[in-house]
Amino acid sequence: MVYQLTYRRPSHVPSSRESISGEEKQKSINDSITSGSSCMSAGIPEALSFDRIVSGGVCPPCTVRDFMNYLMYIEHAAENLQFFLWFRDYSARWEQLPQSERVLAPEWTQTQAEAEFTGIASTRPKRANPQVAALLKGTDFAEGTPKSTVDRADPFNTPPKLSPTDEKRDLMSDYGSSTDEKSYGSGITHQSVAEQAFGDAGMKWKPFTAQPYREEVSRIISIYIAEGSPRELNISARERSAVLHALQSTTHPTAFRSIIRTVEYSLRKQAHPNFIRWTICNGNRPRVVFARGLGIAGIIVGFVADLLITLSHASRPWRVIPFLGWFIGIATLIAAWKGMCVVLHGLHHRHLRPWELFSNDADDILDEKLLSRESFTSQTTNSYEDEPWIARYGKRNVVRKIFDRQIWVQEPALRQIQDTIFLQAVLAGFVLSCIFVGIFCAVPRGNFY
Template sequence: MGLLPLNYRRPDHVSEEDVRRNESSVEFDEKADASLKSGYSGTSPGIPDALTFDRILNGGACPPCTVRDFMNYLIYIEHAAENLQFYLWYRDYVRRFDAAPASETVLSPDWTRAMEEDTIARVQKDATGKAKKDAPVARELFKGTDFEKAPEARVESRDPFATPPRSSAGDTASLSGSQATSYVSQAEDAFSAVGVKQPFTIQPFRSEINRVIATYIVDDSPRQLNLSSCEQKAVVRALSYTTHPSALRTLSQNIENTLRRQAHPNFIRWSICNGNPARVTFARGLGVGTILVAAVGSIILTLSKAGRGWRALFAILWVLGIATLVAAAKGMCVVLHGLHHRNVRPWELFVEDNTTGLEQLHEGKRSFDSFGSCNSYEDEPWVVKYQRRFYVRKVFDREVWIQEPALRQIQDTIFLQSVLLALFGASALTAIFVAVPAGGFF
């Protein structure tokens, strides 16, 4: 494969605020829904066609850009694996529901757009009405206290570490079910909390939908999605009416939008880095040190009686230092790039141990289990082992070959950009030092 254009830029880091800002300007109508299904990936600039979201999920990429690598990134780096787990389940659920006999699926009617909009309006109206009803009680309760003058600030405050964040309206009536002993009882508690009747158990996939509610929807569920209180209640009401995939249509579109526009670009940006943090920090220090040596050497020769030609020799150090520093600023080590290698990830390091390897294999399979436990990894054996690892040993961690050609192409382009920038900077600095008259001090 050839190089990318020299003006190539790796994907920008996308924050949750950026995604929310984009969502406010994009409406998921029928045309947009069709474009998503036809393969539109909303690819960010800097991502080649070989590394698109759909290609990765369909198994068309090689390590370290496979769907398993994507899942590991969401678990260990972004801490949002539940989005991909839910998305993979929903995609499979749509396929299985469409393949089910018509005599069964007829029991689960479509959840139309009009029904969804009406449900959301009712949920919002109930939340607004409850807030107004509770306002006089709250004022009377806080009368004569420090909270009387600014009740709004008290209501809006919430735990910054809560996951997911919830709107203040209707928090007292938020869904429950974390203490239930089964998926059925948790789903029943969820339906009761939003004031709807228990659904027909003869609907197809009803037991699976109950597990989805208990795993992804209700508060304190193992893989709770980032839903507001209003979204949460609207989804539960929809699922109480039908098990048709359309009941989860808006939720799945929001999750897919987050995966495509935030998680996927950030994953590609992270995958471009071929060194671990310790290695990249070491490379930056090496680049700065080389530049300082070149600068000090050039200054000494300039102040001496040595000929000007000797100063040009430091151009080699200028090039090496600047190229190393620029590449490290983008998360790359030039030594590893020369071999097309990358450092092994911390969670991959200790796979040589048989017991730990089996445990990690089990963890990897569990991450693709649609109804597995939470995605916490603090108790995994590699965490403590890696924390105890010496810094120098982290710098020279084990390496593996980068198999994905498109990723190597990106890294080749970034390396060439670093070298060209280094040549330009070294030429300018060398010309300045050569042009300065000799000091003749020694």
């Protein structure tokens, strides 16, 4: 069974830093959730929707673990999915808390969130009164004078006493490189990192330790939200300040509203389509390039054979024989251009990814396990340059990469997409081959030999 012959695989969505309002993001997310047809129009069937993937309703190679590996090794943005999965788990655990604990951390309403955004915008420097500016013109206190100059000129400007948070700033410079699971280093804990984040946002730390999950929230701030954190989310300074203002007062899941929309929007509208597009490819890059070369070679063989027959004394029916070379070459080239190897597709196989090839336990590739909560709250970075498979895979020669280990494609919806692309390539190869062979048959024979 295949999809419509007009099917097109998802287009590549580049990473965008466009300024989109929270309402537009939320509307786009809601449309993505409620409209299955919108997914199919983008080349993604309902069976491979974002919600089905993150809820564990698909088979390899489209599982949430495969999605995480793609974001880790291909797009280098695994922190978005890690934070999103943590937030889903956190929200579920919050709903299971007793009412006596939940009342300690009230909901952060939309009105409060909008008020915080307005307050953040109002903190921008205001232009001085024109009359005052005229009086101060030419002095060290005129508008635009560097702060350091004013400090030297004002004998009454006594530097404020450093707070304990400020005194720790020098110690915080290298916390992102720590790999210790309990703390960032000697005397530097997740709470101190959270204090640093609040200090950078111009707020004082209010340790409402009685609120549920306050320690875990401090850990999340130090891992995903604070500037320079190990898995810092790609959010704006305004969004960071808004979420910190909210977390200063409550640990309710609604406090993360300002950034969870950005994270979910990025996952649904950019990472998910790119993941499906990448997963459709059943061969690694050396195999796909090799398949393209075979397709071009088949086309060249068909063209040369038809040309030689046309220039000879042979009759026209002989010119149909190169049709096979044209057909195989064009069909192979079209399929390879979309990232598919027709030989692997005939077996419904795919190549193992480089990070799967050197797994200590081959069964881990087939066994889908829930990602642990500890992996979401680990302060280790998403860097993978030191993983052993990189050096081992780099030592493989090209021929071995072309014929790497294969595995069966388990997800039916993905096989259906690949069947559709294969059928499109076959039909296009047949039609174009008929046209090219027909052109050669219409040309009078050359009688040169």
